[in-house]
Every structure is written in structure tokens, then in C-alpha cells.
Amino acid sequence: MSIEVQNITKAFGTFTALRDVSFQVPTGELVALLGPSGSGKTTLLRIIAGLEVANHGAVLFHGEEATGRSVRDRQVGFVFQHYALFRHMTVFENVTFGLRVLPRRLRPSARDIRTSTPSQRI
């Protein structure tokens, strides 16, 4: 899946985190964002994932507008700074969470989830 951001601007109150940022990431490429603290790296990633809404600009996945899509529908995998583990769930439940919250018609059965997860390695 290719990702493109076009003219993203994001301000928090009077502080502008991102101003007119644009770039393209073709399918399959590995890209790293480097920059000093406060330069807006986390903010940009969160905008791509849908956790923040940009004041201006667009996000496209595979050439399609994704800017209006909610975070749930974007299918972006996100690794959080502080791991964001579900502490009250087992490791297995953590790993399979995404499968278990699929809408009913798309959700695999509990047995399929169990057998398809390499739980021996957990």
C-alpha cells in the first residue's frame, strides 16, 4: 500500500506542529522520519493513522482519499511509544484483539482464531 501526504498543516492552538508537509512513500518501501524533538514526527504519523485530524491537507492510501476515514477504517498498524498493551488481557488476547473486534460478518470463529495463531511460540 502506498502512502501519500499532501500539504499537511496541523496546529495545536497557537503552536504549529506541521506546516505544508508533503511526501510520497511507494508500496513496499521502508521509510524513516528523522528530526529533532518537537519537529512533528509523532504528529505526522498520528495524522496518517487517523488519530489526529489535520487542519489542512490530504492523506492518500493507494491513491485513494483516506483523509475522511475514521481510524478504525484505515487499517493502519500503529506501534505506540509506551507499547499500549491491554494489561487486563492475556498475551493471546492482546495479539488476537484485532481479529476479535472485527464486525460479525467478517470475524473468524473463535476456533479459527486459536488454530491460526502460532500460540506455541507465545
Next chain:
Amino acid sequence: MGADVHTHAGSTKRQTALQDPWFVQWGLIVAAVGVVGVLVLVPVINVFYEALARGAGTYMQNLLADADTRHAILLTLTVAPVAVVLNVVFGVAAAWAIARYQFPGRTILTTLIDLPFAVSPVVAGLIFVLLFGLQGYFGPWLREHHLKIIFATPGLILATAFVTCPFVARELIPVMQAVGTEEEIAALSLGANGWQLFWRVTVPNIKWGLLYGVILCNARAMGEFGAVYVVSGHIAGKTDTMPLRVEKLFQEYNLPGSFALASLLTLLALITLLVKVGLERKMQADAAKALQSASEELLADARAPIKESA
């Protein structure tokens, strides 16, 4: 470590990913406000409505013309402050011992302080009757010396003090632990003795927490019913406190009188709430200031040039 730009829970603007749909938000808000309105707000309004239903003149008459009601007001205003003062002295002593020292049995002492919370008010009154009543363990001795505790004011004070005993102590212990001992030790090193240390250093630091405990203790003391009911013998004009008088007037089907007195108690509760909210803000402001000055100190230390070791 990069600056963490996402907002924390409790801030006013939540991220769109974490927002609930607007109809869910407003549905829940209406439900919550409705629940609190029905359970709490409407009763308060009703008290004042019923008290003033026959006009302000009747209201004042209900409160002041009835000798027994007047006596009840004065009795509550005597019993409650005495109980509060007793418990403040205890609370300060207990908090000092628990917050400032380690000793065997410290946890047990802390649990013992909570004990009155676990005792039903009626049982609290009962145990004093068992001790000081006519047939109680000290009954004969008291009769010999013409002292009356049960069915008299001292009994009311004892029962009220028992029931409200934990309030001040429980409030002061965390406050004293949070304030810390640095200033007190500094005062000690400068030559202060125990009492000077206490009055000049400790008390100013814990004053808001102390006041908070006092108003909670007072609200409970003035409103106490069960324990005082048992211990007083509810003799009108002699041992009826305000809550007991409210009940007596209710039993006599004198609802306007009952509500008039109840409105005074409700007013007291509302004032207690107001003072409580004000104190909470003060304590939060103090805590925020302490945090800020502590972090400023750390920052200053971090920026100081590294000195060569001698």
C-alpha cells in the same frame, strides 16, 4: 525523548479517535444529570419549598417560637463543636504519630482509627448505654456521684465524638505525609522546641487539610441521628438535638415545623459543600505550586555547571 504531543485523558478536547458519537454523549449527559437531579437536587429544593410553603413568617415562628426547637438548635450547637474539638486534638496527635514515625503496630493503629466507620450508629449509641446507663457497668458508680451521662449532654457528646472520630485523623495523615518533614527538621536544627515547631511550621502547612477534616467532622456531628437517638432517651426540650427534633416533629405530624428545622440543617450541608469545594481548590493550588517549585529546583540543578571535585 521527543515531546509527547498527544493530550492526556481529563483534558477538555479529546482526540477524534476517542470521541463518542454526539448522540451518545448527550444521551449519557442527560441521563446522568437526570439521575442526580431526581436523587439529589429535587430533594434539596423540596426541603426549602416545604419549609417556606406557609410563608416566611410561619417559617421563622416554627424555628424561634417553639421552646423545644430553640433548645434543640442550641444543644446541637453545643454538642457538635465540643465533639469536633475533641476529635481535632485526637486527629492531630494520631496523624503526627502515624505520619512522622515508624513503630510496631502502626498499621493496626491506622485500622483502629477506621473502626467507628464500621460500627452502625445505633450500635455506637448502644455501647455507651451499656457502659454508662442505669444498669450499665458504671451505672451504679455514676448514680452515687450524681453524674448523668446517658440521657444527658455528656452522653450526646461521647456518642457524637465516637461516630465522627476518624474524620480529622484520616484527612490529616495523608496531608502530613505529603508535606514532608524537611521544614520541621530545619526548624529543629535552628533550635525550635517541639511546640514551636508544631505551631509555627507544621500547622501552617497542614491548615487546609485540617480545615477540610474539621468541616466534614462538623457536618457529620451536627447531623448524627442513630447514636444520639439511643443515648439521649429523646427527651424533648432536654436531650433532643436538631435531627432528633426533626424526627419528633415528624412523628407529631408537624410537617412545617419539621421541614423548617430540616432546612437549617440543609443550609448547613450546602455551606459545608461550598467550603469543601473552596478548600479542595486551595489544596490543589498548593500541591501544584509545590510541584512547580520542586521541578524548578531540579531544572536549576541540571543547568548548574559541573563543579570540579576537590
Next chain:
Amino acid sequence: MSTLNRRILPGFRLSLSYALTYLTILVLIPLAACFAKASTLTWDTFWGTVWTERALAAYELTFGASFAAAVMDVALGLLIAWVLVRYEFPLKPLFDAIIDLPLALPTAVAGLVYSSLYVQKGWFGQFLVPIGIEGAYSRLAIVLVLTFIGLPLTVRTIQPVLATCDDETEEAAACLGASRFRTFSYVILPTLYPAMVTGFALAFARALGEYGSVVFVSGNMPYRTEIAPVLIVARLEEFAYGEATAIALVLLVISFSMLILINLLERWSHRYGS
């Protein structure tokens, strides 16, 4: 730091001895009198008093009503805490402050006003009685007023836990495709279970001992709406001190167990939370 050698700061002996003496005189000796008096009863008399039909009806009512009220308090407390922490609306500070009113209001006033609101001519009763809901002089009345009394206990137990909920876990759930409802049920609610249980225990313990408000609203009908504390007072007024003490002892034992349980729960929830 509070871990100090007791010799550094003065006042250890004075404060500790005063505190212990006060506690002994005011709390421990009176409680001991209760146990002492109860022990003068023979085993048979004790059971004969504590296990009568009327006493059993009183226990059943006390426990049943307190349990129901505590459950209501947890449910309503969760709703109110959620709205307080997550949403903004006009007059919210006023709303927040008034929740603590049941803690400050004398229980007699609560009883008085609740009985007046739900009788046939009352503000609520005029609508409820015609459709068969007796909110005064009934078991429902007891549950209602006990719910009022315990409400701030559950709200203020759940609220701080909800306020320190991690944003990141909710965002992670959203990234993984969970709807807000699923995020609430699978991710947020389980972290609130300890606070909900602690709040339940606090409200339950408070309701068990409640007297002042219930005497106004229940009608105190033996076998029907008489709670255990009312039974104790009835025995006292008959000068049957031994019997009153026996029932009081039963209540005491249960309350002490609740106190220990609540302390354990609070410790468990601290561990679970961190």
C-alpha cells in the same frame, strides 16, 4: 520522608500515648462492653434472640436492601463518573459539587424529604403511586434512600480511576478496528472493575448500618419493613439490653468483616491497577 528515627522529631511519646488513650477510652472500651455484655448471655439465649423470625426478617431486609442499593450505586456511579470525566457541559462544576451532598446532609433530613416526595401527594408520588410504585413506607423506599446515601461513595471511587485511564490503549484499540462500544466493553470497563467492586463494598457497608434516613421512609413494620438497627432500638426501649446487644453483636461482626474486606479490596485494586 516519613521513615524517621523517632528520636529526631520530638513528640512521639506524647502524640502516640494521647492517641492510644483517647482511642481506648472512646472506642475500644465501649466496644469491649458490647462483647462483655453479650458473653453474659447463655448460648441458647443468644441464639434464641439472634435467630427469631423477626430478626431473620430484619437481617434479610437489611442485607437485601443494602445490596440492591449498592448495585444501583455502582451502575449510577459509573454513569456519573463517565460523564464527569469524559464530557463537558454547562454547569458541570455545580453538578460535580452537588454529588457530595449525601455525605454532608444529615440522614434525618434525607429521610424526611424522601418520605415526603414519594407519598401520594408528593412531587414524585403523585405520578408514581397511581401506576403502583410505592416509593414511601415500602421496601422500595428503603432502597431509594440507601441509594441516595451511597451515591457519592461509588462516584468518587470510580472517578479517579477513570480520569487516569491511558489514552494510548484506547487509541490502540481504535487502530485495531474496535468501535467505541467495543473499546468501552473490552478495554476501558475491565480496568474499572476493581474500583467498581471497592465502591460497591463501601456503599454496601454504609447502607448496612444506616438508621436515620430509613426510620422516616420505611414505616418500620416488623417482618416487612423493619431493618436490623430498628429492631435493636425496639429491644432497647423494652429494656431488653441483653437481646439488643446480641443483635448488635451480629451487626458488628458483619461490619468488621466488611471493613477488613474493603481494606483488602483497596490493596488488591492498587496492585491490579499498577
